[in-house]
Amino acid sequence: MTGISTSDLQGFVMVAESGHLTDSAAQLGVPQPTLSRAVRRVERGVRAELFERRGRSLALNARGRAYLPHARRALAELAEGAGKVSRLMDPELGTVRLDFMHSLGTWLVPDLLRDYRALHPGVDFLLHQGDARSLVDRVLADAADIALVGPRPAEAGTDLSWHQLSVQRLALAVPEGHHLAAVAGPVDLREASGEPFVGMLPGYGTRTLLDSIAAELGFSPNLVFESMELSTVAGLVSAGLGVALLPLDDPYLAPVGIVLRPVDPPQYRELGLVWRAGALAAPPVDQFRSFILRQGNG
Template structure:
């Protein structure tokens, strides 16, 4: 059914005259009349009947109007929701990020963005640290901040920064007094690692092999804070991302961190978005905000190891 016909039927049923409808909608009275006749044919019965100079609802018209009111109310709510979504200042950004980036980088980026765009909402989806596949195939997501460089041609990648990898050791470890370490120095130590599949685990194993040994896995965890917890308990050492200056974890703790001197002891953090879907205005504003900050070298820096 034609939406205009339903709206004109609703207006006339509410007491607006045919003349007023034609003036409001900038259409001839005959055009309104023909639209209402088509509507009645589609419904299968008379909806309006002439009473003097005005039109009044029939019994069928009154029954039909209750549903028309509900339908048009829901339609208007839906249109308003879409208007809000596509308004760059009141829209919603659907953002995915890895857990290890959720304590410092993501809050920092959203916080700086909201200073100039306070009414933009965010729908956040956190994925398990080091998930080895992009989640941007989910059409509900606009952007992804990740350490996994996507291989799909449908995903564009912009490198934000390079994050060093450190070695976390217990406070009473003989190496705790140092600021840097070569992995060959901990060849005999048990390692605490993320479970497979994991990009960080694979990178740790490759760095150890490059140093001439196969790491002995003492314990496995689901996320990086868990790895640091096991290290704190004296259960092994772990290769972890460097602490960041704005991360709550950098405030203090019993775990000591050492800079790894081995070549390749770092990981890239980047921003991904689909090249097959048009980015909504609010998400495009946030994407550009992130890119601008990275190009200006205005992203949070790494804390000192220790």
């Protein structure tokens, strides 16, 4: 493919799709002889004629039809590469790949994006929502720049950098009228060891905390339902399906029909952000991360 430029490939694809040099040259904003020479360079580069020339029109021959998808893919790869370089250079026009847990999509993430976009309207965000474990794995695989997760992952301090944003005390959620709702104040989670539990699916942050806390206390929760949403867990507790471990002060988790008793000894849900340790400098990402860190320290 020696001697073929990106503009030559663009010209070839345009002519292949339109079938006319004149129309394609007008769309590209170049003289027709310039476009004709570009098509010839592509043909010389692949050492074959790619069009059947019929007067003023050109139709792809079998060789041209075989080459066209590769030319399109090459242009797409080059555009993607240019985009990756761009996001590494301009903090005001780049892209941030932000991942977050489901439970943060109702308050923390919208608040951060609203405030940040007011200051930096040209920055684009690619958002992904999931469980804490898969989000951590995505950051490690460089599929995401930053993830908002909890609790602090095991890789923090080695493969990942971590910054704590907030801490939520955990509570045992029980339905109104439940015998564990009759007493106010903190509760030892072992008092609920024989109860049916409603919990998050494995890999979700609150489920990880439930499993680890219960294991430390010497029991395994009897899970009767597993969900992807804390609000669903709270709703099913209010319906009497079971009890649950929930954050005590989540601003958007309305505890209707349930009683929240803080766990004793106190247990907490850490919320923070992670990013790959040693990741290459990326001004849009670095600027957004600095903004989050300032919010957390404010």
